[in-house]
Amino acid sequence: MSFDLNFIGILIGAIMASSVPLILAASGELITERSGVLNLGVEGMMIIGAISGFALMVVTDNLFFAVVGSMLSGLIISLIFGLLTQSLLTNHVATGLALTIFGIGMSAMIGKNFVGIPGKEFPLLFINLKESIPFLGPVFFGHSIILYFAFGLPFLTNYFLKKTKTGLIIRAVGDSPTSASNQGINVTLVRYSCILYGGAMCGLAGAYLSLIYTPQWIENMTGGRGWIALALVVFATWSPIKVLIGALIFGGITILQLHMQAVGLRIPVQLLSALPYIMTIIVLVVISRDSRKIKLNTPTSLGQIFYKEK
């Protein structure tokens, strides 16, 4: 293989595209976790977003409705999680698992009639720039609008959490719900909002998969990306910018293993496919070893039930 700058540009573009669902879902979950709520239902919310986005695209033939609808359906299904954990004070871990099981089942039920239908072409921006500039063209141009949004999102999230009053309130609720509540903050309301926001972002992440990345509906098409997104939040030690870096690393592994399969190396395909999962474990071990580093940014009340005596 000769050294081809343009090819590397295309490769980087592909890595960016494959990291988009991870960035979206992890950024959403990061806000949820920063408010002290651990929602393990990411995989379930993503798959619901994927099927509702695709179904709406087929039914309405309108990509805008499909994208907005996927976010709404992610939001609605996260509302179940909110009602249970915030109003009925259920265990976060168990409720999140139920949400994932329910979401996968529900998506297959809805998706029964949408299997095998071809997707619609999603408009890509600056196509001519992509082709006319070598290397930088395929890196920066010719992507969907959702990709540009996803790459801006970690910076927006960072600014939001650190510089705005609402961001401060969310962090206060996550670190000490009792004192936040004593300051007159409605902890339950803040947490509800963060859960719904996380749900909407996971819905969008799913829609990216079914509308743009592999434009079709396949049962179980999220394939564990929701869980990797959850791991990314830990990997990033709850810092949005590191989510972006982590997602690119995992996108890179995914694309790399696909290329290694295509080149036909004498390594079992299954070993290559297992790489992202094995890497997740290794990275988690490396990050978690230093418990002080982890604790620095971990929302103190993460996963704990908050109940205000009336």
Next chain:
Amino acid sequence: MIKVEKRNDVSRSIYFLTPVLAIFLTLFGGGIIFFILGFNPIEALKFFFITPISDLYGLSELLVKATPLCLIAIGLSFCFKSNNWNIGAEGQLIFGGIVGGGVALLFYNHDGFYVLPIIILSGAFGGMLFAMIPAILKTYFNTNEILVSLMLVYVAKLLLDYLVVGPWSNPEGFNFPETRQFSESARMPILFDGLRIHAGIFITLITVFLSWLVLYKTYLGFQIKVSGLSLKTAKYAGFKGKTMIIFVFMISGACAGLAGVGEITGPIGQLHRNISPDYGFTAIIVAFLGRLNPIGIIFASLIVALTYLGAETAQIFLQVPKYTGQVFQGMILFFLLGSDYLLFFKIKFLGLKKNEL
């Protein structure tokens, strides 16, 4: 007017009644879903929950499915009681199946009463080893066991896929992704002619009994429960936290491995890509529905096994996808967790008193 009050003590009768309430609410919710899909809800629910077990074969199938579910859930109850979130039982089941299956292939065309016990033990051992990965990483590297155990499910699935496609595939199998059929000596004895119910059910029942002994009659069981209620108390009392974590993971891994080896030597009889219809995940629901109590788990495993059968029947008669079972399973857990609210809070319906008027 409705008033919500915190209960001072948890009522024991409500503790075991809320699962029943959850099941009724699930039936109701399921009825609504079937109605939306355009079916007569009563008819559809009948197809789902009654038709599958209206004959002897159906009842035997119910037990065939409940056998692994109950076994895995019993193991998980050790983890969940001590606040260790092992959610990768599916991976431990598959790895147990791989190890047990490998031994079964090793003993291909080999007779002897000792063959099956060796296979079963090696399956349990395999599941146990696989569960020790998240346990050791948690104890020594502070790594989140939820994520590690889950990632390992995907690794186990891919390993199984590699083996049945590659080195272990049947040499006379026309490249189908499956191993040879195991020899007769490597198969679980069938209990009744014509039915699929096999001796694995005794393994499950013995495990249930032993678990009950350990959890309720030994000091170890007491330690597990205390660590689950309050980690600080457990530390104060001088319990060895790390050993405990590894122990509960070993138990639940061994149970999942046993379930895996029970499936491949029982109803399946070989290794192929899909040795488990997500039993490892569904068993999490069974464990909760059974209140982490051995007797409760037996009942819960029968009910959840019925959702598997129901989904199969509904797929045939109503043409709904088999994933409907998962929708029901998710709903059961939602309603169960939600109705736990009644455990900790009293809801009072108050009329206005005369003197308030």
